[in-house]
Amino acid sequence: MQKTSLYLLGGLLLLLVLLMLNISLGSVTIPLKDILASFFNAEVEKETWRYIILDYRLPKAITAVLVGSGLALSGLLMQTLFRNPLAGPYVLGLSSGASLGVAIVILGGAVFGGVFSTLFLSKFTLVIAASLGSILVLLAVLATSFRVKDTMALLIIGLMFASLTSAVVSVLSYFSPS
Template identity: 50%
Template structure:
Protein backbone atom coordinates (compact mmCIF):
# COMPACT_ATOMS: atom_id res chain seq x y z
CA UNK A 1 0.00 0.00 0.00
CA UNK A 2 2.82 2.41 0.87
CA UNK A 3 4.59 1.55 -2.40
CA UNK A 4 1.40 2.12 -4.44
CA UNK A 5 0.77 5.51 -2.83
CA UNK A 6 4.44 6.44 -3.23
CA UNK A 7 4.31 5.68 -6.96
CA UNK A 8 1.05 7.63 -7.33
CA UNK A 9 2.56 10.56 -5.45
CA UNK A 10 5.52 10.65 -7.83
CA UNK A 11 3.39 10.04 -10.91
CA UNK A 12 0.69 12.70 -10.43
CA UNK A 13 1.11 16.44 -10.61
CA UNK A 14 1.01 19.32 -13.07
CA UNK A 15 2.87 16.99 -15.43
CA UNK A 16 1.65 13.39 -15.12
CA UNK A 17 4.25 10.66 -15.59
CA UNK A 18 3.01 7.13 -16.37
CA UNK A 19 3.55 4.63 -13.55
CA UNK A 20 4.85 2.19 -16.17
CA UNK A 21 7.62 4.64 -17.03
CA UNK A 22 8.46 4.97 -13.32
CA UNK A 23 8.70 1.19 -12.92
CA UNK A 24 10.92 0.97 -16.00
CA UNK A 25 13.14 3.74 -14.59
CA UNK A 26 13.47 1.80 -11.32
CA UNK A 27 14.52 -1.21 -13.43
CA UNK A 28 17.22 0.92 -15.06
CA UNK A 29 15.51 2.04 -18.28
CA UNK A 30 15.91 5.81 -18.87
CA UNK A 31 12.84 8.02 -19.15
CA UNK A 32 11.78 8.78 -22.74
CA UNK A 33 11.89 12.49 -21.87
CA UNK A 34 14.80 14.19 -20.15
CA UNK A 35 12.46 16.61 -18.37
CA UNK A 36 10.82 13.68 -16.56
CA UNK A 37 14.17 12.76 -15.02
CA UNK A 38 14.58 16.26 -13.60
CA UNK A 39 10.99 16.40 -12.30
CA UNK A 40 11.11 12.98 -10.64
CA UNK A 41 14.67 12.87 -9.29
CA UNK A 42 15.16 16.50 -8.29
CA UNK A 43 11.68 17.33 -7.02
CA UNK A 44 9.10 14.57 -6.60
CA UNK A 45 11.19 11.86 -4.95
CA UNK A 46 12.64 14.24 -2.30
CA UNK A 47 9.12 15.57 -1.68
CA UNK A 48 7.68 12.08 -1.27
CA UNK A 49 10.49 11.08 1.12
CA UNK A 50 9.80 14.25 3.10
CA UNK A 51 6.12 13.26 3.30
CA UNK A 52 7.14 9.83 4.61
CA UNK A 53 9.42 11.34 7.27
CA UNK A 54 6.80 13.91 8.28
CA UNK A 55 4.10 11.24 8.51
CA UNK A 56 6.26 9.14 10.83
CA UNK A 57 7.45 12.03 12.99
CA UNK A 58 4.11 13.76 13.55
CA UNK A 59 2.03 10.62 14.10
CA UNK A 60 4.52 8.98 16.49
CA UNK A 61 5.03 12.16 18.52
CA UNK A 62 1.26 12.64 18.64
CA UNK A 63 0.75 9.13 20.00
CA UNK A 64 3.29 9.56 22.76
CA UNK A 65 1.80 12.93 23.73
CA UNK A 66 -1.71 11.47 23.97
CA UNK A 67 -0.45 8.57 26.07
CA UNK A 68 1.79 10.60 28.37
CA UNK A 69 -0.79 13.28 29.11
CA UNK A 70 -3.73 10.84 28.91
CA UNK A 71 -5.47 13.42 26.75
CA UNK A 72 -7.00 12.34 23.42
CA UNK A 73 -6.77 15.88 22.03
CA UNK A 74 -3.06 16.22 22.76
CA UNK A 75 -0.87 16.44 19.69
CA UNK A 76 2.76 17.10 18.83
CA UNK A 77 2.19 20.88 18.93
CA UNK A 78 0.73 21.25 22.45
CA UNK A 79 4.16 21.83 24.02
CA UNK A 80 4.41 25.09 22.08
CA UNK A 81 7.39 23.92 20.03
CA UNK A 82 5.68 24.56 16.70
CA UNK A 83 4.57 27.99 17.89
CA UNK A 84 8.16 28.73 18.88
CA UNK A 85 9.30 27.71 15.42
CA UNK A 86 6.66 29.99 13.93
CA UNK A 87 7.86 32.85 16.12
CA UNK A 88 11.41 32.35 14.85
CA UNK A 89 10.25 32.56 11.23
CA UNK A 90 7.98 35.52 12.01
CA UNK A 91 10.91 37.43 13.52
CA UNK A 92 13.01 36.65 10.47
CA UNK A 93 10.30 37.63 7.99
CA UNK A 94 8.57 40.54 9.70
CA UNK A 95 10.77 42.05 12.43
CA UNK A 96 12.57 44.26 9.89
CA UNK A 97 9.42 46.29 9.23
CA UNK A 98 7.87 45.96 12.68
CA UNK A 99 10.94 47.11 14.63
CA UNK A 100 13.16 48.60 11.94
CA UNK A 101 15.85 45.97 12.53
CA UNK A 102 18.18 46.01 9.53
CA UNK A 103 19.72 42.76 10.75
CA UNK A 104 16.80 40.81 9.29
CA UNK A 105 16.45 42.69 6.01
CA UNK A 106 16.62 40.46 2.94
CA UNK A 107 17.52 37.29 4.85
CA UNK A 108 14.52 35.08 4.07
CA UNK A 109 16.40 32.41 2.14
CA UNK A 110 15.42 28.76 2.58
CA UNK A 111 18.26 27.96 4.98
CA UNK A 112 17.70 31.15 6.98
CA UNK A 113 14.06 30.10 7.46
CA UNK A 114 15.19 26.65 8.62
CA UNK A 115 17.68 28.17 11.07
CA UNK A 116 15.15 30.70 12.40
CA UNK A 117 12.50 28.01 12.82
CA UNK A 118 14.97 25.68 14.54
CA UNK A 119 16.12 28.45 16.87
CA UNK A 120 12.54 29.23 17.87
CA UNK A 121 11.74 25.55 18.44
CA UNK A 122 14.91 25.01 20.49
CA UNK A 123 14.13 28.11 22.56
CA UNK A 124 10.71 26.76 23.55
CA UNK A 125 12.19 23.29 24.06
CA UNK A 126 14.69 24.73 26.57
CA UNK A 127 11.90 26.57 28.37
CA UNK A 128 9.83 23.38 28.51
CA UNK A 129 12.86 21.54 29.88
CA UNK A 130 13.18 24.10 32.66
CA UNK A 131 9.45 23.83 33.34
CA UNK A 132 9.68 20.03 33.51
CA UNK A 133 12.48 20.37 36.06
CA UNK A 134 10.32 22.60 38.28
CA UNK A 135 6.81 21.24 37.61
CA UNK A 136 6.02 17.71 38.75
CA UNK A 137 2.40 17.40 37.64
CA UNK A 138 1.89 16.31 34.01
CA UNK A 139 -1.32 18.29 33.51
CA UNK A 140 0.38 21.45 34.75
CA UNK A 141 3.22 20.82 32.32
CA UNK A 142 0.68 20.52 29.50
CA UNK A 143 -0.87 23.85 30.49
CA UNK A 144 2.58 25.47 30.61
CA UNK A 145 3.25 24.23 27.08
CA UNK A 146 -0.06 25.64 25.86
CA UNK A 147 0.75 28.99 27.50
CA UNK A 148 4.16 29.11 25.81
CA UNK A 149 2.42 28.46 22.51
CA UNK A 150 -0.18 31.15 23.18
CA UNK A 151 2.50 33.69 24.09
CA UNK A 152 4.45 32.93 20.91
CA UNK A 153 1.27 33.22 18.84
CA UNK A 154 0.48 36.58 20.45
CA UNK A 155 3.90 37.95 19.45
CA UNK A 156 3.43 36.62 15.91
CA UNK A 157 0.06 38.42 15.74
CA UNK A 158 1.69 41.72 16.77
CA UNK A 159 4.45 41.27 14.19
CA UNK A 160 1.84 40.52 11.53
CA UNK A 161 -0.07 43.68 12.38
CA UNK A 162 2.97 45.91 11.85
CA UNK A 163 4.52 44.03 8.93
CA UNK A 164 4.52 44.91 5.24
CA UNK A 165 2.21 43.01 2.89
CA UNK A 166 5.03 41.10 1.18
CA UNK A 167 6.51 39.95 4.49
CA UNK A 168 3.12 38.88 5.80
CA UNK A 169 2.48 36.93 2.60
CA UNK A 170 5.81 35.10 2.97
CA UNK A 171 5.01 34.10 6.56
CA UNK A 172 1.45 33.08 5.66
CA UNK A 173 2.69 30.83 2.86
CA UNK A 174 5.21 29.23 5.24
CA UNK A 175 2.48 28.61 7.85
CA UNK A 176 0.39 26.70 5.27
CA UNK A 177 3.00 23.94 5.17
CA UNK A 178 4.98 22.75 2.17
CA UNK A 179 6.56 19.35 1.61
CA UNK A 180 8.18 20.38 -1.67
CA UNK A 181 10.94 22.69 -0.42
CA UNK A 182 13.24 19.91 0.77
CA UNK A 183 15.92 18.75 -1.65
CA UNK A 184 18.49 15.98 -1.44
CA UNK A 185 20.96 18.18 0.43
CA UNK A 186 18.44 18.84 3.23
CA UNK A 187 17.05 15.30 3.43
CA UNK A 188 20.15 13.92 5.14
CA UNK A 189 19.86 16.38 8.02
CA UNK A 190 16.10 15.89 8.34
CA UNK A 191 16.39 12.09 8.20
CA UNK A 192 19.05 12.12 10.92
CA UNK A 193 16.86 14.22 13.22
CA UNK A 194 13.83 11.97 12.68
CA UNK A 195 15.94 8.84 13.27
CA UNK A 196 17.19 10.19 16.61
CA UNK A 197 13.69 11.15 17.74
CA UNK A 198 12.09 7.85 16.71
CA UNK A 199 14.90 5.84 18.35
CA UNK A 200 14.25 7.62 21.65
CA UNK A 201 10.56 6.69 21.38
CA UNK A 202 11.29 3.04 20.51
CA UNK A 203 13.35 2.53 23.66
CA UNK A 204 10.46 3.89 25.76
CA UNK A 205 7.66 1.67 24.44
CA UNK A 206 7.34 -0.43 27.63
CA UNK A 207 7.18 2.72 29.74
CA UNK A 208 4.29 4.06 27.65
CA UNK A 209 2.41 0.78 28.11
CA UNK A 210 2.75 1.20 31.87
CA UNK A 211 1.46 4.79 31.56
CA UNK A 212 -1.89 3.50 30.28
CA UNK A 213 -2.95 2.73 33.86
CA UNK A 214 -1.82 6.07 35.22
CA UNK A 215 1.24 7.77 36.61
CA UNK A 216 0.97 6.12 40.04
CA UNK A 217 0.82 2.63 38.52
CA UNK A 218 3.76 3.38 36.24
CA UNK A 219 5.85 4.48 39.21
CA UNK A 220 4.86 1.33 41.13
CA UNK A 221 6.14 -0.72 38.17
CA UNK A 222 9.55 0.90 38.53
CA UNK A 223 9.20 3.40 35.67
CA UNK A 224 11.48 6.41 36.07
CA UNK A 225 8.77 8.97 35.42
CA UNK A 226 11.10 11.97 35.39
CA UNK A 227 13.33 10.27 32.80
CA UNK A 228 10.29 9.38 30.66
CA UNK A 229 9.12 12.98 30.82
CA UNK A 230 12.49 14.22 29.55
CA UNK A 231 12.49 11.63 26.76
CA UNK A 232 8.98 12.72 25.75
CA UNK A 233 9.86 16.42 25.68
CA UNK A 234 13.17 16.00 23.84
CA UNK A 235 11.93 13.44 21.30
CA UNK A 236 8.79 15.48 20.57
CA UNK A 237 10.95 18.57 20.22
CA UNK A 238 13.26 16.85 17.75
CA UNK A 239 10.45 15.27 15.70
CA UNK A 240 8.07 18.22 15.66
CA UNK A 241 10.74 20.91 15.50
CA UNK A 242 12.56 19.14 12.67
CA UNK A 243 9.46 18.78 10.51
CA UNK A 244 8.28 22.33 11.24
CA UNK A 245 11.70 23.76 10.38
CA UNK A 246 11.85 22.08 6.97
CA UNK A 247 8.14 21.89 6.04
CA UNK A 248 6.32 24.43 8.16
CA UNK A 249 3.54 23.42 10.57
CA UNK A 250 1.42 20.50 9.33
CA UNK A 251 -1.92 20.22 11.08
CA UNK A 252 -4.00 17.30 12.39
CA UNK A 253 -1.71 14.40 11.41
CA UNK A 254 -0.38 14.09 14.97
CA UNK A 255 -3.86 14.20 16.51
CA UNK A 256 -5.91 12.18 14.03
CA UNK A 257 -3.59 9.33 12.99
CA UNK A 258 -3.09 7.81 16.50
CA UNK A 259 -6.88 7.60 16.89
CA UNK A 260 -7.16 6.02 13.47
CA UNK A 261 -4.56 3.41 14.51
CA UNK A 262 -6.51 2.58 17.68
CA UNK A 263 -9.72 2.20 15.69
CA UNK A 264 -8.19 -0.07 13.07
CA UNK A 265 -6.01 -2.25 15.30
CA UNK A 266 -8.28 -2.21 18.40
CA UNK A 267 -5.38 -2.30 20.85
CA UNK A 268 -3.63 -0.02 23.29
CA UNK A 269 -0.38 -2.01 23.23
CA UNK A 270 2.25 0.49 22.15
CA UNK A 271 4.43 -2.29 20.74
CA UNK A 272 1.73 -2.49 18.06
CA UNK A 273 0.50 1.10 18.09
CA UNK A 274 3.82 2.85 17.47
CA UNK A 275 4.68 0.98 14.23
CA UNK A 276 1.02 1.00 13.16
CA UNK A 277 0.78 4.74 13.75
CA UNK A 278 4.01 5.35 11.83
CA UNK A 279 2.78 3.36 8.81
CA UNK A 280 -0.64 5.03 8.88
CA UNK A 281 1.06 8.41 9.17
CA UNK A 282 3.01 7.64 6.00
CA UNK A 283 -0.13 6.50 4.16
CA UNK A 284 -2.24 9.46 5.24
CA UNK A 285 0.32 12.15 4.48
CA UNK A 286 1.26 10.60 1.13
CA UNK A 287 -2.44 10.46 0.25
CA UNK A 288 -2.98 14.07 1.36
CA UNK A 289 0.04 15.25 -0.61
CA UNK A 290 -1.14 13.36 -3.69
CA UNK A 291 -4.57 15.02 -3.43
CA UNK A 292 -2.99 18.44 -2.92
CA UNK A 293 -1.08 18.21 -6.20
CA UNK A 294 -4.24 18.70 -8.29
CA UNK A 295 -3.22 16.54 -11.26
CA UNK A 296 -3.38 18.48 -14.52
CA UNK A 297 -3.12 21.90 -12.83
CA UNK A 298 -0.01 24.05 -12.60
CA UNK A 299 -0.51 24.84 -8.90
CA UNK A 300 -1.12 22.73 -5.81
CA UNK A 301 -3.18 23.17 -2.66
CA UNK A 302 -1.49 23.97 0.67
CA UNK A 303 -0.86 20.67 2.45
CA UNK A 304 -2.54 22.01 5.61
CA UNK A 305 -5.81 22.49 3.73
CA UNK A 306 -5.90 18.81 2.82
CA UNK A 307 -4.71 17.42 6.19
CA UNK A 308 -7.29 19.55 8.01
CA UNK A 309 -10.01 18.34 5.66
CA UNK A 310 -9.00 14.78 6.65
CA UNK A 311 -8.34 15.31 10.35
CA UNK A 312 -11.20 17.56 11.44
CA UNK A 313 -14.06 15.27 10.30
CA UNK A 314 -12.32 12.27 11.88
CA UNK A 315 -12.04 14.00 15.26
CA UNK A 316 -15.67 15.16 15.06
CA UNK A 317 -16.77 11.64 14.18
CA UNK A 318 -14.83 10.24 17.14
CA UNK A 319 -16.51 12.73 19.46
CA UNK A 320 -19.93 11.77 18.13
CA UNK A 321 -19.23 8.03 18.19
CA UNK A 322 -17.98 7.60 21.73
CA UNK A 323 -16.67 9.24 24.82
CA UNK A 324 -12.97 10.00 24.37
CA UNK A 325 -12.14 8.47 27.70
CA UNK A 326 -12.99 5.05 26.31
CA UNK A 327 -9.97 5.30 24.02
CA UNK A 328 -7.63 4.74 26.97
Protein backbone atom coordinates in the same frame (compact mmCIF):
# COMPACT_ATOMS: atom_id res chain seq x y z
CA MET B 1 -3.70 -10.76 15.68
CA GLN B 2 -4.98 -11.86 12.26
CA LYS B 3 -7.10 -8.74 11.84
CA THR B 4 -4.20 -6.44 12.75
CA SER B 5 -1.92 -8.13 10.23
CA LEU B 6 -4.58 -7.75 7.56
CA TYR B 7 -4.91 -4.02 8.31
CA LEU B 8 -1.13 -3.58 8.22
CA LEU B 9 -0.86 -5.42 4.90
CA GLY B 10 -3.72 -3.38 3.45
CA GLY B 11 -2.14 -0.14 4.65
CA LEU B 12 1.24 -1.03 3.15
CA LEU B 13 -0.41 -2.01 -0.13
CA LEU B 14 -2.34 1.28 -0.19
CA LEU B 15 0.89 3.17 0.56
CA LEU B 16 2.64 1.45 -2.34
CA VAL B 17 -0.21 2.20 -4.75
CA LEU B 18 -0.36 5.84 -3.69
CA LEU B 19 3.43 6.12 -3.94
CA MET B 20 3.35 4.84 -7.51
CA LEU B 21 0.47 7.17 -8.31
CA ASN B 22 2.41 10.10 -6.86
CA ILE B 23 5.44 9.27 -8.99
CA SER B 24 3.30 8.75 -12.09
CA LEU B 25 1.27 11.97 -11.99
CA GLY B 26 2.59 15.47 -12.50
CA SER B 27 3.16 17.95 -15.28
CA VAL B 28 4.41 14.95 -17.28
CA THR B 29 2.35 11.78 -16.84
CA ILE B 30 4.57 8.71 -16.84
CA PRO B 31 3.14 5.20 -17.37
CA LEU B 32 3.55 2.64 -14.60
CA LYS B 33 5.59 0.26 -16.77
CA ASP B 34 8.16 3.00 -17.39
CA ILE B 35 8.34 3.78 -13.68
CA LEU B 36 9.07 0.16 -12.87
CA ALA B 37 11.53 -0.06 -15.77
CA SER B 38 13.44 2.95 -14.47
CA PHE B 39 13.66 1.36 -11.01
CA PHE B 40 15.23 -1.80 -12.44
CA ASN B 41 17.46 0.09 -14.93
CA ALA B 42 15.62 -1.38 -17.91
CA GLU B 43 14.82 0.45 -21.13
CA VAL B 44 12.40 3.38 -20.77
CA GLU B 45 10.37 4.87 -23.62
CA LYS B 46 11.85 8.34 -23.03
CA GLU B 47 15.17 8.75 -21.23
CA THR B 48 14.04 12.04 -19.69
CA TRP B 49 11.38 10.11 -17.78
CA ARG B 50 14.09 8.15 -15.97
CA TYR B 51 15.71 11.46 -15.00
CA ILE B 52 12.38 12.89 -13.80
CA ILE B 53 11.57 9.78 -11.80
CA LEU B 54 14.92 9.09 -10.15
CA ASP B 55 16.09 12.64 -9.58
CA TYR B 56 12.88 14.48 -8.75
CA ARG B 57 9.76 12.47 -8.07
CA LEU B 58 11.16 9.50 -6.16
CA PRO B 59 13.17 11.56 -3.62
CA LYS B 60 10.17 13.83 -3.05
CA ALA B 61 7.84 10.87 -2.57
CA ILE B 62 10.21 9.12 -0.17
CA THR B 63 10.69 12.34 1.78
CA ALA B 64 6.92 12.79 2.03
CA VAL B 65 6.52 9.25 3.39
CA LEU B 66 9.32 9.72 5.94
CA VAL B 67 8.07 13.12 7.10
CA GLY B 68 4.51 11.85 7.39
CA SER B 69 5.69 8.86 9.40
CA GLY B 70 7.75 11.10 11.67
CA LEU B 71 4.81 13.43 12.27
CA ALA B 72 2.53 10.50 13.05
CA LEU B 73 5.06 9.03 15.46
CA SER B 74 5.66 12.34 17.24
CA GLY B 75 1.92 12.88 17.56
CA LEU B 76 1.50 9.39 19.00
CA LEU B 77 4.29 9.98 21.49
CA MET B 78 2.86 13.32 22.59
CA GLN B 79 -0.63 11.87 22.99
CA THR B 80 0.78 8.93 24.94
CA LEU B 81 2.90 11.16 27.19
CA PHE B 82 0.02 13.43 28.14
CA ARG B 83 -2.62 10.68 28.01
CA ASN B 84 -4.71 13.06 25.95
CA PRO B 85 -5.91 12.34 22.40
CA LEU B 86 -6.02 16.09 21.66
CA ALA B 87 -2.36 16.76 22.49
CA GLY B 88 -0.35 18.32 19.68
CA PRO B 89 2.41 20.86 19.02
CA TYR B 90 0.16 23.70 20.19
CA VAL B 91 -0.14 22.19 23.66
CA LEU B 92 3.46 22.87 24.69
CA GLY B 93 3.70 26.22 22.92
CA LEU B 94 6.11 25.04 20.25
CA SER B 95 4.08 26.52 17.40
CA SER B 96 3.73 29.82 19.23
CA GLY B 97 7.48 29.87 19.81
CA ALA B 98 8.05 29.36 16.11
CA SER B 99 5.75 32.27 15.28
CA LEU B 100 7.59 34.42 17.83
CA GLY B 101 10.94 33.66 16.17
CA VAL B 102 9.56 34.59 12.76
CA ALA B 103 7.91 37.75 14.10
CA ILE B 104 11.19 38.89 15.67
CA VAL B 105 13.09 38.33 12.41
CA ILE B 106 10.48 40.05 10.23
CA LEU B 107 10.14 43.03 12.54
CA GLY B 108 13.93 43.17 12.96
CA GLY B 109 14.22 43.40 9.19
CA ALA B 110 11.61 46.15 9.12
CA VAL B 111 13.33 48.13 11.86
CA PHE B 112 16.82 47.97 10.33
CA GLY B 113 15.59 48.25 6.72
CA GLY B 114 17.71 48.38 3.58
CA VAL B 115 20.36 45.69 3.27
CA PHE B 116 19.41 44.02 6.53
CA SER B 117 15.83 43.61 5.34
CA THR B 118 16.84 41.47 2.38
CA LEU B 119 19.22 39.49 4.58
CA PHE B 120 16.64 38.92 7.30
CA LEU B 121 13.75 38.00 5.02
CA SER B 122 15.22 35.12 3.03
CA LYS B 123 13.46 31.75 3.08
CA PHE B 124 16.16 30.05 5.09
CA THR B 125 16.34 32.80 7.70
CA LEU B 126 12.63 32.44 8.42
CA VAL B 127 12.93 28.66 8.71
CA ILE B 128 15.90 28.99 11.06
CA ALA B 129 14.08 31.63 13.11
CA ALA B 130 11.00 29.43 13.42
CA SER B 131 13.13 26.47 14.44
CA LEU B 132 15.08 28.48 17.00
CA GLY B 133 11.90 29.98 18.45
CA SER B 134 10.28 26.60 18.93
CA ILE B 135 13.52 25.09 20.30
CA LEU B 136 13.82 27.90 22.86
CA VAL B 137 10.26 27.36 24.03
CA LEU B 138 10.90 23.60 24.16
CA LEU B 139 14.00 24.18 26.29
CA ALA B 140 12.00 26.42 28.63
CA VAL B 141 9.30 23.76 28.99
CA LEU B 142 11.97 21.08 29.53
CA ALA B 143 13.63 23.21 32.20
CA THR B 144 10.34 23.47 34.08
CA SER B 145 9.61 19.78 33.59
CA PHE B 146 12.59 18.85 35.77
CA ARG B 147 10.89 20.53 38.71
CA VAL B 148 7.31 19.55 37.87
CA LYS B 149 6.74 15.83 37.56
CA ASP B 150 2.98 15.87 36.95
CA THR B 151 2.01 15.67 33.28
CA MET B 152 -1.14 17.72 33.78
CA ALA B 153 0.83 20.52 35.41
CA LEU B 154 3.32 20.34 32.54
CA LEU B 155 0.43 20.57 30.10
CA ILE B 156 -0.82 23.72 31.82
CA ILE B 157 2.70 25.19 31.87
CA GLY B 158 3.00 24.50 28.14
CA LEU B 159 -0.29 26.30 27.53
CA MET B 160 1.01 29.21 29.60
CA PHE B 161 4.14 29.39 27.45
CA ALA B 162 1.93 29.30 24.35
CA SER B 163 -0.18 32.17 25.67
CA LEU B 164 2.90 34.16 26.64
CA THR B 165 4.59 33.82 23.26
CA SER B 166 1.32 34.57 21.45
CA ALA B 167 0.92 37.70 23.56
CA VAL B 168 4.46 38.82 22.70
CA VAL B 169 3.72 38.27 18.99
CA SER B 170 0.54 40.33 19.32
CA VAL B 171 2.40 43.16 21.04
CA LEU B 172 5.12 43.08 18.38
CA SER B 173 2.57 43.17 15.58
CA TYR B 174 0.75 46.06 17.26
CA PHE B 175 3.93 48.14 17.42
CA SER B 176 5.12 47.15 13.94
CA PRO B 177 5.78 50.04 11.57
CA SER B 178 3.59 48.72 8.75
